[in-house]
Amino acid sequence: MNASVVIQGVRKRFGSTEAVRGIDLSVPAGCLCGVLGPNGAGKSTTIRMLMSIIYPDQGSIRVLGSDAIAMKDRIGYLPEERGLYKKMRVLEYLAYIGALKGLSGSEGRRRALAWLERIELPGVERKRCEELSKGMQQKVQFIASVMHDPELIILDEPFSGLDPVNSRVLARIVTELHAGGCTILFSTHQMHHAESLCDRVVLINRGEKLLDDSLDAVRAGHRPTTVVARTDGPFEQAAAAAARVPGVASVERAEDGSVLAHAADRTDAIDLLAPLAATRLFSGVSLKRPTLDDIFVELVTAHGGHARQPEPNHA
Amino acid sequence: MPDAPRHAGAPRRVLSIAWREFRTTVLTKGFLFSAVVFPLLMVGVSMLLPILMATSIQPMTGAILVEAPAAATDAMRAELERAAKDPATALRERVERGEEPELDDATTALTPIESPIEPIAADQVEAAKERVRSGDALALVIIPPASLDAQSKDPTYELFVATKTSPKHTSIVSRSVREAIVRLRVQASGADYQRTMDLLKRPEPNILRLTEDGTEAKERLEGRMLVPGAFMLLMWITTFTGANYLLTNTIEEKGSKVIEVLLAAVSPMELLAGKILGQLGSTAVMLGMYGLAGLAGLSALAMMDLVPISSLVLMVAFALTAYLMIASMLTAVGSAVTNLQEAQALVGPVMLVLIVPLMLWLPISENPNGAFAVVCSFLPPISPFIMVLRATGTSEPVPGWQVALSLAVSAASSVAFLWLASRIFRVGILMQGKPPTPRELLRWARYR
Known part of the structure; x- marks a missing residue:
C-alpha cells in the first residue's frame, strides 16, 4: 500500500532542547492514525514539520510523495494553535481559506454552506467569527481544514476544548471522511478518542517514537496484568x-x-x-x-515519565 | 463527490491574500475618512474657497465721520473713490510700492465702497463716537493737522469703529486715511506725488541660477523648498502609514493565531508578498487621493507649473521603493513580536533612521547638489526621500545619472530588504515568548 506520509530520521532542536529525536514514521494511504503522547512530547513539532511550516534539522519528510509545500492544496491541516479573523464573517472567512486552497469564490461559498449544515452549525454564515462560542469557532476551523476535499487530513488536537456533544459530532465526521478514503493523521493526548477512532497508533514521548502499530496489535502485545x-x-x-x-x-x-x-x-x-x-x-x-490509556501510562512511565520538555520559544 | 478544486498557483494565492489585506484596511471608517473623505474635502474646499471668499464680501456702507483739515478730508474721499472705481489698479499700486498684500487683501480690494465722507467739527467728536457705537455711522477718523506737516517725524491718526465693524471695512478706511496723509505730506514737501511713488518702487528681483549644464533656472521659493518638501512629506506619510498597517495587521494575525492556518495553505514568502502587495494598494490610494488634493490646491493657486509630469513620475517610482523598504522592515518587526508594546522597542531604531529625511529637508533644499545631499541620495532606506527632495525642486536640476543611480540603488535595496524580511518573517511569525533583540533578528535571517 502507498504511504501518504513517510518520515525518516527526523530531528529538530530548538536551542538546547531537542524536540524531536530521530523519528521514523510511515502512514499508509487510507489509514486513520492517531499520534499520541503527553504534552510537550514533540507531536505538534512533528506535525509542523510534516506541513513544512518548520523544517527538520536532519532527516527527510515526504507527504503524498512530495514536499508538503507542493502538496498544500491536497492536505487539510487543523493546527493546535488555531485562530480566526475575528471581524470576518464566517462565510467570508471560509471562502477566503478556500480560495487559498484553490477553490473559486462561488465554489468556496457553496462548500462552506454545505459543511456548516453537515457539522451542525446552520445559520452562522453571516455572523462574525468573534460572535461564535469557542466550540463553534473550532468547528469553523475544522471546516476550513477539510472543505477543499483533501486526500490527507492532519488534525492537531482536534478534540481539545470541545464539549462531549461537539466531540461526538467531530468524531462522526472524522469517521465519515476516513470511510470516504481520506488518510487522517491526528494527534491527541486523550486516549479514548484514539481508541475509538484509530486503526493505527503512534506513541511519542520526549521526542522519540515508543510505539507504532495497529490498535489490535498494540492490544495483543500488552497482556492483561x-x-x-x-x-x-x-x-x-x-x-x-x-x-x-x-x-x-x-x-x-x-x-x-x-x-x-x-x-x-x-x-x-x-x-x-x-x-x-x-x-x-x-x-x-x-x-x-489493558486500555490504551493503561498502555500509554505503562510505556511513558517505562520511558522515564512524561516530564514536560521546556516549551520551545519557537512555536 | 464535488468537483476537485483547482490547484491555486502561487500568484493566485498571493493575490487572494493581497485583496483581503487591501479590503480589510481600506474598508474601515478610519481609512475611508483619512484617505478618501478628508482629501476630497480638501479638494472641495480648494475649489470652493474663491466662491466662499467672494460670497463673504459685504459692501461697505455707513458714513465715515472725519475730523480733519479739509484737504485731508478731500484727499481721503479721493482715495476711497479711486479704490471703489478701480480696485485692481489700487491693489497693484500697493504691490508696486513694496507692500506685501495678504490673501485677504484681494477680497478686501473687491469690496464695494458706498460709504460717504462726512466732515465734522472738533466739538462734535463725542457725538460722532456715539453715532459710530450705535451703528449710525461706520467710523470716526481724527487726523491732527500736525500729521500733514511734511516735517513731522511721527504722523498719526485715530480711527474709531464699532465692535461689530468688519475688519475688511476697517482696513479699507485705515488704508485710505494712510494714503491721504502720505499724499498730502509729499505734496507739502513740494515733491510730485506720482514721481515720488515711482522713485520709491522697489525693484522686483529676477534671480536666475546658472547651472553646470548651461541652463538658467528661475529662483522661486515655492519651487525650491515648498514643493519638494510637500512631495517628500506626502511620500513619507503615505508609505509609512501603509507600512504601519502591515505592522499592526501582522501582529494581530499572529496574536489571533490565524497565522498557522494561513501557513497551512501558503508559504511564508507568499504570505509576506500578499500582505505587502495588499498594503501597497492602500498606500497607492492614499498617495493618489492626497496627491490629487495637492494638485487641486496648486491648480486653484495657478501654480501647476511647479509640478511637471516628470516630478510626479519620479515621486511614484521612488515612493514604490520607499514603501517596499519600510514595509519590509515593519513586517519583519511585526512577525517577531506578539503585541504593539513589544513592537515599539524594535520600531524605535527604524524610526530614528526614517526621520532623517525630515530633518534634512531644509539643508538639502538650500543646497540640493551639495556633496552631503548627493551622498544621502544613495543611502538606503532614506535614498528615495532625499532624491525626491532634490529632483522635484525647480531651482537646481539634478544630474540625470544621479537620479537613475539613486533609483537603481533604491530598487536593489528594496529587493534586499524584502529578502531579509522574508527570512525573518518565516521564523518570527511562529515565534512566541519574549521579543527578540535586533541581533537575534539578524541571526534568524541566517536560519536554514
Missing part, C-alpha cells in the same frame, strides 16, 4: 483472601466494589483466575484488558 474478581460479600474479606493468592502483588477496590488483583512480576494474570475462583468468595472472575 489484572484480574477483576466480583464479590457479593464484604470487600475487606474478599480483598484479604485475594491478597493471599500466590502471584497476586496487590489488590485494590474497583469503582463497582469488585476486587482488582494485580499480578506480580513474572506472573501471568491468566494463572490467577483459577486460584481466585477457588477461594469461593467471588461470584465471578475475569481478566481486565
Whole structure:
C-alpha cells in the first residue's frame, strides 16, 4: 500500500532542547492514525514539520510523495494553535481559506454552506467569527481544514476544548471522511478518542517514537496484568483472601466494589483466575484488558515519565 | 463527490491574500475618512474657497465721520473713490510700492465702497463716537493737522469703529486715511506725488541660477523648498502609514493565531508578498487621493507649473521603493513580536533612521547638489526621500545619472530588504515568548 506520509530520521532542536529525536514514521494511504503522547512530547513539532511550516534539522519528510509545500492544496491541516479573523464573517472567512486552497469564490461559498449544515452549525454564515462560542469557532476551523476535499487530513488536537456533544459530532465526521478514503493523521493526548477512532497508533514521548502499530496489535502485545474478581460479600474479606493468592502483588477496590488483583512480576494474570475462583468468595472472575490509556501510562512511565520538555520559544 | 478544486498557483494565492489585506484596511471608517473623505474635502474646499471668499464680501456702507483739515478730508474721499472705481489698479499700486498684500487683501480690494465722507467739527467728536457705537455711522477718523506737516517725524491718526465693524471695512478706511496723509505730506514737501511713488518702487528681483549644464533656472521659493518638501512629506506619510498597517495587521494575525492556518495553505514568502502587495494598494490610494488634493490646491493657486509630469513620475517610482523598504522592515518587526508594546522597542531604531529625511529637508533644499545631499541620495532606506527632495525642486536640476543611480540603488535595496524580511518573517511569525533583540533578528535571517 502507498504511504501518504513517510518520515525518516527526523530531528529538530530548538536551542538546547531537542524536540524531536530521530523519528521514523510511515502512514499508509487510507489509514486513520492517531499520534499520541503527553504534552510537550514533540507531536505538534512533528506535525509542523510534516506541513513544512518548520523544517527538520536532519532527516527527510515526504507527504503524498512530495514536499508538503507542493502538496498544500491536497492536505487539510487543523493546527493546535488555531485562530480566526475575528471581524470576518464566517462565510467570508471560509471562502477566503478556500480560495487559498484553490477553490473559486462561488465554489468556496457553496462548500462552506454545505459543511456548516453537515457539522451542525446552520445559520452562522453571516455572523462574525468573534460572535461564535469557542466550540463553534473550532468547528469553523475544522471546516476550513477539510472543505477543499483533501486526500490527507492532519488534525492537531482536534478534540481539545470541545464539549462531549461537539466531540461526538467531530468524531462522526472524522469517521465519515476516513470511510470516504481520506488518510487522517491526528494527534491527541486523550486516549479514548484514539481508541475509538484509530486503526493505527503512534506513541511519542520526549521526542522519540515508543510505539507504532495497529490498535489490535498494540492490544495483543500488552497482556492483561489484572484480574477483576466480583464479590457479593464484604470487600475487606474478599480483598484479604485475594491478597493471599500466590502471584497476586496487590489488590485494590474497583469503582463497582469488585476486587482488582494485580499480578506480580513474572506472573501471568491468566494463572490467577483459577486460584481466585477457588477461594469461593467471588461470584465471578475475569481478566481486565489493558486500555490504551493503561498502555500509554505503562510505556511513558517505562520511558522515564512524561516530564514536560521546556516549551520551545519557537512555536 | 464535488468537483476537485483547482490547484491555486502561487500568484493566485498571493493575490487572494493581497485583496483581503487591501479590503480589510481600506474598508474601515478610519481609512475611508483619512484617505478618501478628508482629501476630497480638501479638494472641495480648494475649489470652493474663491466662491466662499467672494460670497463673504459685504459692501461697505455707513458714513465715515472725519475730523480733519479739509484737504485731508478731500484727499481721503479721493482715495476711497479711486479704490471703489478701480480696485485692481489700487491693489497693484500697493504691490508696486513694496507692500506685501495678504490673501485677504484681494477680497478686501473687491469690496464695494458706498460709504460717504462726512466732515465734522472738533466739538462734535463725542457725538460722532456715539453715532459710530450705535451703528449710525461706520467710523470716526481724527487726523491732527500736525500729521500733514511734511516735517513731522511721527504722523498719526485715530480711527474709531464699532465692535461689530468688519475688519475688511476697517482696513479699507485705515488704508485710505494712510494714503491721504502720505499724499498730502509729499505734496507739502513740494515733491510730485506720482514721481515720488515711482522713485520709491522697489525693484522686483529676477534671480536666475546658472547651472553646470548651461541652463538658467528661475529662483522661486515655492519651487525650491515648498514643493519638494510637500512631495517628500506626502511620500513619507503615505508609505509609512501603509507600512504601519502591515505592522499592526501582522501582529494581530499572529496574536489571533490565524497565522498557522494561513501557513497551512501558503508559504511564508507568499504570505509576506500578499500582505505587502495588499498594503501597497492602500498606500497607492492614499498617495493618489492626497496627491490629487495637492494638485487641486496648486491648480486653484495657478501654480501647476511647479509640478511637471516628470516630478510626479519620479515621486511614484521612488515612493514604490520607499514603501517596499519600510514595509519590509515593519513586517519583519511585526512577525517577531506578539503585541504593539513589544513592537515599539524594535520600531524605535527604524524610526530614528526614517526621520532623517525630515530633518534634512531644509539643508538639502538650500543646497540640493551639495556633496552631503548627493551622498544621502544613495543611502538606503532614506535614498528615495532625499532624491525626491532634490529632483522635484525647480531651482537646481539634478544630474540625470544621479537620479537613475539613486533609483537603481533604491530598487536593489528594496529587493534586499524584502529578502531579509522574508527570512525573518518565516521564523518570527511562529515565534512566541519574549521579543527578540535586533541581533537575534539578524541571526534568524541566517536560519536554514
